[in-house]
Amino acid sequence: MKKKSKTDPALAVDIAGLKMKNPVITASGTFGYGEEYAEYVNLNQLGGIVVKGLSLKPRLGNPPPRIMETTGGLLNAVGLQNVGVAAFLAEKLPFLRRYDVAVIANIYGESYAEYARVAEKLSAAPGVHALEVNVSCPNVKQGGLSFGANPKAAAEVTRRVKAATDLPVWVKLTPNVTDITVIARAVEQAGADAVSLINTLTGMAIDLRTRRPHLKNVTGGLSGPAIKPVALRMVWQVAQSVAVPVIGMGGILTAEDALEFMVAGAKAVQVGTANFINPLAAEEIVQGMRLYLKHHKIKNIAEIVGTLQV
C-alpha cells in the first residue's frame, strides 16, 4: 500500500461507531460477496463492502430473465438469491476477513422473527462490522417492501434487529413511498444507528414483440444514473429530518456524483450499479475524492457533508 503523505486529506469516517478508512462502500447486491470483484479491485482501498442480502435459508431467487437495461438504468428482479446466512459465515466471510475493509451484512427476512434470527447469527461471527436491514426490496413477495413502506412495520423490524445484535444497525429505505422522511424518523426512533438510501424504484419493461414483461417477475427495481435525481432529493430530505448518519446511494458513477451526495448530507456513500459498467468505479471514486479535497484544500471530508446552500 501507498504511504499516506502529510498533506493527504482525511477521508476516514465514523458511522455510528464503525470506523472506515473512507466513505466509499459497495452496495448490496452489486458486489456479490466481495470475492467476485477481488481480482479487479483492490478491496483494501474501499471503505466498506455491503454483501448481497442474506436470509436465514438459502434462496433460489426469481426465475430468469432477471435483468433488463433501460435508459441510463438497470431493472433487476434477482429476488434475493443468496447462499443463506450459514453458508455466508462458513464460505464467504473468511475470504472477506483477509482484507482491511469494513464488512456490512445486508439482511432480509420474511417475518420479524426471521430478521432477528439472521441478525443474531451474523452478530456472533467475528468479521461482520455492521448490519444493513433491507426493508425495501421490491422483488420478493413477502417482507421487503411491505415492511419498508409502512412506518410501523419498519420500526418494528428495526427494534427486533436492534434487540438481537450489538452491531451498529443501518436501515435501508425504499424510495417507493410518499414521504421517505416519515419512515426515516420512524426507524430512527426505533433505534436505527444509521439509515441508508435509496433502494431501487419499482419499475417495469415490456417486450413489444412478445407483449410480455422483459422480467419474468413482471416488475423489478430500477437503479443507476437514471434514478440519481430522486436519490439526491431523498438523501437531502432525510439528512434534514434525522440526527443519525445518512448513507447515500442511487446512480453514483463518479467521485463528483459521490461528493454531491455528501454535500446533500450523506456521511458515506454506496456505489452500486456502477460496479457493473466499471469494476474500478469504487476505487476510482476514492481516488477522485482525494484529488477533489486536495485541489480545494479541504482537510477532512467531513467538512463538506451537508454543506448544500439552498
Place this chain on the structure above:
Amino acid sequence: MKKKSKTDPALAVDIAGLKMKNPVITASGTFGYGEEYAEYVNLNQLGGIVVKGLSLKPRLGNPPPRIMETTGGLLNAVGLQNVGVAAFLAEKLPFLRRYDVAVIANIYGESYAEYARVAEKLSAAPGVHALEVNVSCPNVKQGGLSFGANPKAAAEVTRRVKAATDLPVWVKLTPNVTDITVIARAVEQAGADAVSLINTLTGMAIDLRTRRPHLKNVTGGLSGPAIKPVALRMVWQVAQSVAVPVIGMGGILTAEDALEFMVAGAKAVQVGTANFINPLAAEEIVQGMRLYLKHHKIKNIAEIVGTLQV
C-alpha cells in the same frame, strides 16, 4: 392531407366521450399552447394537445434556473408559469380552434374553489374538449402535489371540478406516492372520467462547484426516458385497478415506447419531454403506430390495449 386508404388501420380512440383521431396527445407543459410548435408539427396530425397548466390568475412561475439535464432525463421547476385562464381563452384558444385536434386544458388551483373556478371558465368556451386536473405538480408551494398525494384531497378536487363542468374530466396523478392505485381509485369514485399518469418524479441536482442546487427552486420534476420504467409499471398497476380509461405517459420517445404503454393498459398516450429533443416526435409516433399495426395486421389500435401477458 393524405387520403386514408381502405387498409389503413384504425387509430381513432374515444376517451370518455372525447373522440380523437389517434391516441397520441402532447403532454402539458411540454408543448406550450400549441402555437410554439405549429411551424414544426402538423397539429392536425395529432390526437390531442394538452396545454400548459392554467390557473385562475396569470402566474410568474419560479425564478431561474428552472431546468437541468440529468442522465436520460430532465429536471424542471417551471412552477406553472402561465398566462391565466382569461388570457388563454382570449389569446391562445382561438389559434388552437383553427386545427382539427382535441384541446385538453390542464388546470391547477391553490384551493378547491380555484380548481372549480378555472374549470367553470374553461367549460363556457367552445373549443376546449376536456379538462385535465393537475393534482400532481411538484413545483408549486400550494395545491399541486399536496392534493395529489392524498386520496381524500384528490377526490375532493375531482368532485369540485366535476360539479363545475360538463366536459370530460381527466385527473392527472403523481408518481410520488406509496400506492398510486389508491389515489386512482379515489378519483375514479369521485367521478373522474379518466386518469392520466405519470406526472414527474420529484428530484434534485447539485452543482458541486457552487454547492448549490442546480435549480433555484431546489427540487424539480424529473421527466424523460429515465422515468419510463416507473411510468410503465404505474400505468399497468392503475389499468388493472380502475375501469375508467388510463392515459399513459413518462419517457415516451418512439412509437415503440407508446405501444408498450398501450399494451400495459393505456388507451391513449401523451408525449412530453420528447418534443424538446425532437419536435416531430408526436407526429412520428402516430406514423410509427400506423406502420406497426399494418405490419402486424392489426385492424384497430384498441386491440392491443391491455394485452400484456404476465
Place this chain on the structure above:
Amino acid sequence: MTEKAMARNIYLGEVSRNEEVRPDFFLMKIRLPAQFERPLPGQFVMVRVAGLQDPFLSRPLSIYACKQGPRFCTIELLYRVAGKGTRILAGLIPGSQVELSGPLGTGYRVDRTKKNIVLIAGGIGIAPLSLLVRELRRRSCRAADAMTVYLGARTETALVGLDALRQSCSRIIVCTDDGTLGEKAPVTKAFQRDLPKYNPADTALYACGPKPMIRSLAGLLNDQYFCQVSLEERMACGVGACAGCVVAVKDASGNKAYRRVCADGPVFELKDILWE
C-alpha cells in the same frame, strides 16, 4: 435528404469541417439543405448528434456564419468546449450527421439612424457579434471603420474569431485578463474609458458575453443608451414551449416578468433586464 429535412426548421445536417481553432475552441461547418432560412445575427440553432441520446438535450449555439448556395446552405458554429455536450460535438468528424433546428430566436435589431456602432464581446460572445459585424457591412454598407469592437477574453489563446473579425472591422480594442494580448483589463473597463466619446443619441451598442460582463455594462450605461445584449440560459426546447430558459425583465408596465431567452430573446434590450 430524409423526411426530417422536409419539415420546416428541422434538418439533418452533415459536418463538413470541425477544427480546433484555439485550445478548447472549435469551428464547425455544417452543410444543410438550401431551404435553411437566412439567419439574423443573434439567432441560434439547437444541435445534437443524430441518433445519440447522451447528452439528452440539444445544445444551443449561435450562428457564427452562414453561406447560402443554390443546393446547400453552410453554417458555421464557433464554440467552446464547456462540458459533456460540446465535448461530444468537438469529437465529430467530417461526414457525421447532426440534427439541427433553427434559425431560432430573435436577432439584433439594427438601428440605421445611429452613426456609431459599438460591439462588446466577452469570450465566446464573439460568435453572434461576428455575424452581426459582417451583416452590418454587407447589408447596411457600413465602412470597416464605422464600427468599434471591444473584445475581451481570459487570455490570448481564448481570443477566438479575432483574425476573421479584422477582415470586416478596422477598429478593434482587445483586452485580456492576463495581458497576454491587448490591454490587461476587463473589456468593460476599456469600454468605460471610451464611453464619453459615444453620444447616447447616435450610438447603438450590441453586446454578448458572460453574465457578469452584461451586468457591469448595465451599470455603466444606466439605461441611457440603445443597447442590445444576447443572453445565455440552459435550454430544453429552444422554441418557447417549456418556459425553462427564462430571464427576469421589466414588462411594459414596469412589473417583473419572466421572458424566454429562446423565443423572446436571446437578444434583449439591456434596460429591460431585471438584475435580482
Place this chain on the structure above:
Amino acid sequence: MTEKAMARNIYLGEVSRNEEVRPDFFLMKIRLPAQFERPLPGQFVMVRVAGLQDPFLSRPLSIYACKQGPRFCTIELLYRVAGKGTRILAGLIPGSQVELSGPLGTGYRVDRTKKNIVLIAGGIGIAPLSLLVRELRRRSCRAADAMTVYLGARTETALVGLDALRQSCSRIIVCTDDGTLGEKAPVTKAFQRDLPKYNPADTALYACGPKPMIRSLAGLLNDQYFCQVSLEERMACGVGACAGCVVAVKDASGNKAYRRVCADGPVFELKDILWE
C-alpha cells in the same frame, strides 16, 4: 496505456479493424496490452465504447480469435447486429477505443479420450466454436478431419465464419433454413441423421446456438453423451456479482438451482440444464 489497462482483466483496447463480413455480421479486431490472458475457447469479453453511457451496460461477446504478440494481444470478435449496442459497435472506426474486461467465464473442457469431436453451431454460435476448433487443432494436434462441424443458419448470407473454418476443419455439414446453401434443414436435423454414427463412449459434443437449437439437442441426446453447450443470457456485470444472468440447472443433488451464465458458464454440461 492508461492506468485502467494496468488493472487485471480490465483494458482499454483500440479497434484496429471493424468490417461487415456478411450483411449485419461484423468482425472486429481489437488491440490489447500483451498481458491480456490467453483465452480458453468459450470464454467471452464484456465490451463497451469508451466514454459512452448509452447503451448503459457492456455487451458480452465471445472471443472468436486471439493472437498474442510480444507487445500486443489482438483479439477478434465476430458479432451480429442484434440491437442498439451491437449497432453502435458496428459503427466504430479503426482507432476507436473500447473498454473491455476478460477473458471471462468458463471455457469448453476438451476431453482427450474421445476420438470423435462433433461441433454444432447455430448462427453466430460459430464464434466460440471457431476458436475451439483452432485450439483443438493446435493444442491437441487433432487432424482437420478428426472433427465434424454442423453449421446452420437462416440463409446463406448469415453463414459467417465458414470460410475461415474450412482452413482448420475438412468435415463441415452446412444447413440453411431456406436451402440457399447446403441442406435445407435445421442443423439439428442433419445432426440427428448422423447421430447413430457417433458412439456415446468416444464422442465429445460441443454446441453453441440459439436456445431452441440447444433445447432440441437436449431432446436428441437424452443425457447419453458428453455434450457441452455455451449459453447466452442478458448480462449486467459479467463477473458473477449481480446474479442477473442465471439459468436453471439441476445441482449435484438433483435439485433446481440457478447458475450464473457469466461465472458458472457460459459453458455448461447439456445434461445439467433444466428446461422449464
